[in-house]
Amino acid sequence: MSKVRIGFIGCGGRAGSHMRALGQREDTEIVGACDVVEAAARRAGERLGVPHYTDHRTLLGRDDLDAVVISVPVFAHGQVELDVIARGLPFLLEKPVARDLETARRVAGALRQAGLWAAIGYQLRYTPAVRQAKAFMVGRRVAVVEGHYWCTTARGGAWQNDWEKSGGQLVEQATHTIDLMRHLVGEVEEVYSQQASRILSAITSPDAYTVSLRFTDGALGSLTSSWTHDTGDWSHANIVNVSLDGCLLRLDGAGARVLPAGKAELPEVAGAEDMYKAFVRSVRAGGPEGILSGYDDALATLAVSLAANESAATHRPVRVAEAVGR
Numbered sequence: 001m002s003k004v005r006i007g008f009i010g011c012g013g014r015a016g017s018h019m020r021a022l023g024q025r026e027d028t029e030i031v032g033a034c035d036v037v038e039a040a041a042r043r044a045g046e047r048l049g050v051p052h053y054t055d056h057r058t059l060l061g062r063d064d065l066d067a068v069v070i071s072v073p074v075f076a077h078g079q080v081e082l083d084v085i086a087r088g089l090p091f092l093l094e095k096p097v098a099r100d101l102e103t104a105r106r107v108a109g110a111l112r113q114a115g116l117w118a119a120i121g122y123q124l125r126y127t128p129a130v131r132q133a134k135a136f137m138v139g140r141r142v143a144v145v146e147g148h149y150w151c152t153t154a155r156g157g158a159w160q161n162d163w164e165k166s167g168g169q170l171v172e173q174a175t176h177t178i179d180l181m182r183h184l185v186g187e188v189e190e191v192y193s194q195q196a197s198r199i200l201s202a203i204t205s206p207d208a209y210t211v212s213l214r215f216t217d218g219a220l221g222s223l224t225s226s227w228t229h230d231t232g233d234w235s236h237a238n239i240v241n242v243s244l245d246g247c248l249l250r251l252d253g254a255g256a257r258v259l260p261a262g263k264a265e266l267p268e269v270a271g272a273e274d275m276y277k278a279f280v281r282s283v284r285a286g287g288p289e290g291i292l293s294g295y296d297d298a299l300a301t302l303a304v305s306l307a308a309n310e311s312a313a314t315h316r317p318v319r320v321a322e323a324v325g326r
């Protein structure tokens with residue numbers, strides 16, 4: 001295969017990052033851009049010097065595609081993925097995989113049936129810090145894991161603020177922190193969540209979330225998230241602290257470290273890796289090679305967010321295991 005030829009479905013903010021990252025690679029070529037908003041599709045097409053489309057099925061009608069990037073809002077998942085699968089293409093899909101489990105299960109089933117694969121945009125899994133943390137955690141017993149995602153998104157958001165469209169911050173955004181907790185500690189058995197609208201009363205999504213988690217091996221977890229503070233300060237997003245036997249593993253914007261310093265060494269991880277490299281390598285190989293978040297795994301992360309939402313609505317603990325068929 002010469003260059004991997006990629007089509008884009010969704011040309012919004014996040015797609016711009018994917019276009020820049022893939023556009024810089026010598027082994028990829030973006031060949032078409034689609035967005036249901038014509039102005040967004042045209043802007044992307046003109047910037048990239050490629051044809052633009054307003055219907056993903058027209059883009060998929062091209063015979064020169066090797067793969068697709070799908071970067072649409074949470075509420076827009078389902079038919080797009082099913083059409084890409086029917087066209088026989090692997091895809092890079094932005095998280096979360098859907099707004100509801102039924103849609104996600106339908107796509108997961110279609111992928112399985114078609115023998116296809118997808119890479120999901122939990123890009124933090126590929127960072128050196130998370131790879132080191134993951135290697136460090138092997139065989140270690142966790143007492144408790146604490147995570148938080150505090151930021152300012154809901155002050156500038158659009159569909160993100162709309163509960164029906166996004167599922168709120170746990171589905172749309174703190175899904176990254178939930179995914180890191182699952183990645184490092186293991187599967188979640190049960191959650192209990194409380195949610196409140198404390199500051200941003202004009203939006204339909206809560207702006208304060210707490211989640212208590214019990215993992216399958218008995219470890220406990222706690223997550224808080226809020227998207228109200230107005231500082232533009234992202235240093236409180238995706239923080240994870242894991243309390244282990246005699247030390248603490250901390251993940252934040254500065255990387256991964258073991259505390260107290262000198263108590264234990266983080267393992268070295270070999271080679272520069274990132275999500276795009278793994279995706280392009282896998283397209284070339286005709287199957288996943290080093291994909292650190294596949295569709296079923298990301299579905300399990302979604303199940304935790306949705307169970308937390310259900311718990312907050314019913315004021316009861318909700319089991320996650322059944323939702324993902326464990």
Ligand SMILES: NC(=O)c1ccc[n+]([C@@H]2O[C@H](COP(=O)([O-])OP(=O)(O)OC[C@H]3O[C@@H](n4cnc5c(N)ncnc54)[C@H](O)[C@@H]3O)[C@@H](O)[C@H]2O)c1
Nearest residue numbers: 010011012013014015035036037071072073076094095121
């Ligand atoms: N991994 C990350 O760190 C990260 C960061 C930001 C956003 N995201 C995720 O990326 C996704 C997109 O977010 P965004 O910030 O780019 O939103 P956005 O609103 O800026 O862009 C989404 C675009 O998709 C288009 N769209 C909607 N339905 C479509 C369809 N059926 N076909 C084609 N285009 C369609 C919209 O018109 C819009 O232009 C979300 O799931 C979000 O959670 C991930």
